[in-house]
Amino acid sequence: MNLESMYQEIILDHYRNPHHRGLRDPFDAEVHHVNPTCGDEVTLRVRLADDGSTVEDVSYESLGCSISMASVSVMTDLVVGKPLARATEAYDAFLALMRAKGDTGALVEADEELLEDAVAFEGVSKYPARIKCALLGWMAWKDATAQAVAADAGRDAMTEESA
Amino acid sequence: MSPLVTAPALDVEKVRKDFPALERLVHGDRPLVYLDNAATSQKPRQVLDALDDYYARHNANVHRGIHVLAEEATALYEGARDKVARFVNAAEPAEIVFTKNSTEALNLVSNVLGHAGPRGLGPGDEVVITEMEHHSNIVPWQLVTQRTGATLSWFSLTDEGRLDLSRIDSVITERTKVVSFVLVSNILGTVNPPEELVRRAHEVGALVVVDASQAAPHMPLDVQALGADLVAFTGHKMCGPTGIGVLWGRRGLLEELPPFLGGGEMIEMVTMATSTYAAVPHKFEAGTPPIAQAVGLGAAVDYLTALGMDAVHAHEQRITAYALERLQQVEGLRIIGPATTDQRGAAVSFAVGDLHPHDVGQVLDELGIAVRVGHHCARPVCLRYGVPATTRASFYLYNTEAEVDALVAGLEHVQRFFGPAAGGAR
Numbered sequence: 001m002n003l004e005s006m007y008q009e010i011i012l013d014h015y016r017n018p019h020h021r022g023l024r025d026p027f028d029a030e031v032h033h034v035n036p037t038c039g040d041e042v043t044l045r046v047r048l049a050d051d052g053s054t055v056e057d058v059s060y061e062s063l064g065c066s067i068s069m070a071s072v073s074v075m076t077d078l079v080v081g082k083p084l085a086r087a088t089e090a091y092d093a094f095l096a097l098m099r100a101k102g103d104t105g106a107l108v109e110a111d112e113e114l115l116e117d118a119v120a121f122e123g124v125s126k127y128p129a130r131i132k133c134a135l136l137g138w139m140a141w142k143d144a145t146a147q148a149v150a151a152d153a154g155r156d157a158m159t160e161e162s163a
Numbered sequence: 164m165s166p167l168v169t170a171p172a173l174d175v176e177k178v179r180k181d182f183p184a185l186e187r188l189v190h191g192d193r194p195l196v197y198l199d200n201a202a203t204s205q206k207p208r209q210v211l212d213a214l215d216d217y218y219a220r221h222n223a224n225v226h227r228g229i230h231v232l233a234e235e236a237t238a239l240y241e242g243a244r245d246k247v248a249r250f251v252n253a254a255e256p257a258e259i260v261f262t263k264n265s266t267e268a269l270n271l272v273s274n275v276l277g278h279a280g281p282r283g284l285g286p287g288d289e290v291v292i293t294e295m296e297h298h299s300n301i302v303p304w305q306l307v308t309q310r311t312g313a314t315l316s317w318f319s320l321t322d323e324g325r326l327d328l329s330r331i332d333s334v335i336t337e338r339t340k341v342v343s344f345v346l347v348s349n350i351l352g353t354v355n356p357p358e359e360l361v362r363r364a365h366e367v368g369a370l371v372v373v374d375a376s377q378a379a380p381h382m383p384l385d386v387q388a389l390g391a392d393l394v395a396f397t398g399h400k401m402c403g404p405t406g407i408g409v410l411w412g413r414r415g416l417l418e419e420l421p422p423f424l425g426g427g428e429m430i431e432m433v434t435m436a437t438s439t440y441a442a443v444p445h446k447f448e449a450g451t452p453p454i455a456q457a458v459g460l461g462a463a464v465d466y467l468t469a470l471g472m473d474a475v476h477a478h479e480q481r482i483t484a485y486a487l488e489r490l491q492q493v494e495g496l497r498i499i500g501p502a503t504t505d506q507r508g509a510a511v512s513f514a515v516g517d518l519h520p521h522d523v524g525q526v527l528d529e530l531g532i533a534v535r536v537g538h539h540c541a542r543p544v545c546l547r548y549g550v551p552a553t554t555r556a557s558f559y560l561y562n563t564e565a566e567v568d569a570l571v572a573g574l575e576h577v578q579r580f581f582g583p584a585a586g587g588a589r
Contacts, residue, residue, distance in 0.1 A: 002529075003525070012581070012582075038552055039552035041551070064521070065519035067522075130525070133521065
């Protein structure tokens with residue numbers, strides 16, 4: 001196994017110069033996720049469009065290893081400004097990639113298109129101890145998005161009641 | 164803890180031949196450099212043989228049955244207790260309770276102190292621990308104080324990685340019922356001064372519990388000289404198998420405390436309504452115990468005793484001194500914990516510039532160097548020193564100066580790999 005398969009240049013670039021970093025307003029939900037085995041942490045906010053169809057913004061502060069820091073940066077590139085359905089597809093594809101245990105056949109062309117820079121994490125899936133690092137930001141996004149959607153639904157219900 | 168000058172030198176090359184795992188190659192052709200001994204030690208052939216012999220020839224349940232194997236198994240199990248008692252200078256083998264590990268030993272103590280009774284905790288009582296405890300000596304006390312309404316307080320740490328005992332008399336008060344502290348920190352390497360803590364705790368009538376998990380494997384441990392009331396340690400960090408730990412307690416105290424787990428083995432007489440309990444130590448050993456593991460621990464104790472704990476300690480002090488000196492030559496490296504071998508064990512935590520320990524450990528692993536990265540089950544220590552985690556190299560009786568050199572060369576490789584922007588002093 002060689003280390004460059006995990007630490008691809010693209011990953012190190014995102015680690016050194018993370019995209020979409022910082023915590024911004026407004027937001028619909030904020031979550032704090034940790035990886036207790038190594039101390040990686042991320043605080044992440046999600047802002048959905050008023051009709052809930054689009055991911056308007058994802059902002060975050062994170063502390064952790066290069067893999068977790070780069071992964072959250074790459075993730076924001078893939079979801080910010082995208083239709084929620086498309087972002088969720090990317091999430092599912094990334095999860096599948098991490099579960100592939102380095103099986104290169106698992107990555108089909110459709111996923112490559114969907115995952116863009118995130119395909120660089122394929123090598124990480126060979127290292128069981130690091131998969132959690134790569135997933136931290138994605139899990140936080142999924143959680144925050146679910147909360148934002150639920151909050152939206154709650155608001156809609158209230159609006160209907162008051163109507 | 165002991166005079167170093169009198170210790171006979173350890174023949175490290177000979178010792179290394181006893182440990183099959185040290186002959187392993189990893190990632191193809193890399194010799195294993197095993198520096199994760201604070202997590203668990205490797206096992207010598209003598210311990211592996213004892214386990215094999217037990218299962219191959221003597222396997223039976225203990226303390227019951229009148230057949231040959233049952234008697235042999237019982238003799239081996241109780242023989243291991245005798246060996247452990249001598250190893251820590253217990254007054255008698257009945258003071259040695261076998262547990263699963265240190266964690267279970269500490270939970271045993273905290274749980275039985277949560278019962279009503281003369282020693283039982285309640286509202287207004289205080290338990291005192293320290294900020295450098297392993298989670299296994301924090302969480303059990305959080306659980307029992309929350310359950311009983313007692314209060315948990317702790318000693319904080321100095322910038323040098325020592326206990327701040329400057330206000331000892333106001334931290335340990337007349338309300339303090341238990342003082343529980345680690346003898347040697349698994350993350351900082353600090354050796355704590357038991358005399359001061361024991362003196363003050365006993366002055367106010369508090370029980371003293373000592374977590375000796377990182378002490379028993381590395382230095383002579385004399386529980387009577389220590390002056391504590393209860394001492395916990397684990398077998399797998401001292402060349403023994405996993406699944407076996409020890410709680411030592413003064414006999415009178417063990418007799419006074421209520422049982423922990425109920426079941427077979429720990430009883431004297433059972434009726435449908437109530438039971439009476441076996442004498443110590445069996446009162447605390449419900450169910451079929453870890454027999455093979457105890458036998459393996461006995462073999463580990465024999466192995467360490469034959470080498471001499473003074474010699475083991477002297478060797479580790481030498482390696483640690485060399486490691487501290489060499490590590491501090493690495494640019495941007497910061498030791499988290501005491502920077503000299505004065506009152507210090509063989510676990511050395513450090514930060515390499517801004518590099519995350521997980522990345523450091525990953526690249527070292529590729530070179531065959533096994534270190535631990537993370538918060539080492541001592542997250543409050545990481546918070547105290549403002550690091551998310553540390554990289555930790557921890558040495559044992561079989562480590563060499565050449566392995567320290569390999570670590571240092573590995574760290575320089577790590578810095579080149581991630582580039583100066585990430586690894587240097589930014």
